[in-house]
Amino acid sequence: MTFQSDFTAALRGKNHLPQQIAHGPSTAQARFAIYRNNLIVGLRDALRTGFPVLRKILGADNFDLIARAYIDAHLPDTPVMAEYGADMPGFIATFPGIEDMPYLADIARIEQGLRRAYHAADHHAMDANEIMAPDYDGQLTLAPSVQIITSKFPIFDIWQFATDQSDQPTTAQAQDVMIIRPEFDPVVHPLPIGGAAFLNALIETGSITDAVVQSTDLSETCFQNLFAVLLVNGAITMRALVPPKEI
Numbered sequence: 001m002t003f004q005s006d007f008t009a010a011l012r013g014k015n016h017l018p019q020q021i022a023h024g025p026s027t028a029q030a031r032f033a034i035y036r037n038n039l040i041v042g043l044r045d046a047l048r049t050g051f052p053v054l055r056k057i058l059g060a061d062n063f064d065l066i067a068r069a070y071i072d073a074h075l076p077d078t079p080v081m082a083e084y085g086a087d088m089p090g091f092i093a094t095f096p097g098i099e100d101m102p103y104l105a106d107i108a109r110i111e112q113g114l115r116r117a118y119h120a121a122d123h124h125a126m127d128a129n130e131i132m133a134p135d136y137d138g139q140l141t142l143a144p145s146v147q148i149i150t151s152k153f154p155i156f157d158i159w160q161f162a163t164d165q166s167d168q169p170t171t172a173q174a175q176d177v178m179i180i181r182p183e184f185d186p187v188v189h190p191l192p193i194g195g196a197a198f199l200n201a202l203i204e205t206g207s208i209t210d211a212v213v214q215s216t217d218l219s220e221t222c223f224q225n226l227f228a229v230l231l232v233n234g235a236i237t238m239r240a241l242v243p244p245k246e247i
Contacts, residue, residue, distance in 0.1 A: 011036050011075070043071045043084065050085045051111045053162050054092070054104060066095055082115060103153035110159060110188060113147035113179045117186035120145035125234030131208075139206025139239035145181035146235050148191075148199050156190040182233040194218030195226050206239040 047067045048055055055063040070091050076084050089112065092098070093105035123143045130136060149155070156177050157170035176196040179186050191199075194217030201211035212223060230236050 011039055040068070040071060042081075043076070044068065046081045046084045047071075047088070050082075050115060051088060051108060053111055053159070054088075054108050057101075057104065057107065057162050058098075062098075066092060069095070082119060086112065088112070103151070103155060103158055106149060106151040106153060106155045107158065107162070109149050110155065110177065110179070113149055114186050114188070117145040117147050117179045117181045118184075120181065123237045126231075126236045126238065128231055131231075131236070140208065140236055141203055141206055141239040142199060142230070143181070143235045143237050145179075145186060146199070147179035147186075148176070148196055149179070150176045150196050156188065159188055180230070180233045180235045189229060192218065192222035192226060195222065198223065198226065 044064060044067045047070065048063070051063075058066065070085070070088060073091065074087050078084070089105045089108040092108055093102070098104060121144045123145075125143065126140070131140065152174050154170045154173055154175045156175045157166070157168070159177070160166035161168070161170065176191040177188050178191055178195070178199065179188055181187075194215045198211050198215035198218050201214040202208065205211055205214070208227075212218070215223075218226075
């Protein structure tokens with residue numbers, strides 16, 4: 001085992017010290033213990049900050065238990081702490097003991113999407129006049145801040161309830177959502193049936209007409225309402241920008 005792998009294993013709390021420290025003075029061992037504890041606390045706090053709704057649903061103690069297991073399995077691979085927890089949705093989807101809450105992974109994806117939307121690049125938001133101008137022949141796409149989350153569960157209802165925005169019971173119907181950033185703060189918005197397919201088709205084709213044709217489940221009324229939401233919230237831009245990807 002190299003010193004680096006030995007040091008990393010010790011940071012993960014594998015009940016041992018790096019060889020050089022274990023054979024060193026007791027003060028070095030004490031300093032390493034402090035460093036390891038500060039690392040664990042810092043990463044746990046980053047996960048608490050990144051997934052507050054997940055923590056609220058699970059309860060603080062249960063969340064911290066899952067967070068510690070996540071830290072043991074996933075040390076940061078970037079110095080940007082806002083990006084820590086990128087693997088949480090997949091991790092929590094297979095975590096033992098919470099099989100009766102399979103929607104938690106999608107809630108984590110929403111929270112992850114909110115962070116991505118917040119830090120996404122700025123863009124030129126197109127308005128209806130630009131899009132409908134006779135001389136405009138460019139292609140369209142969604143703003144980099146737009147995030148699309150599909151689910152087999154009523155995640156918008158669950159999200160609304162967990163964030164105290166609604167006290168209504170959840171439906172039994174699967175729901176998809178998009179995250180848009182109208183100003184500086186991103187928001188979660190429900191998608192109609194066929195809405196996610198339309199957005200993905202718009203990303204793929206750059207054409208409103210082609211996207212509508214491919215979205216056979218999206219009614220005309222729902223399309224009009226969805227496109228109005230995109231326009232009003234500045235979520236349509238020119239295709240030259242790198243399009244967002246589904247989480």
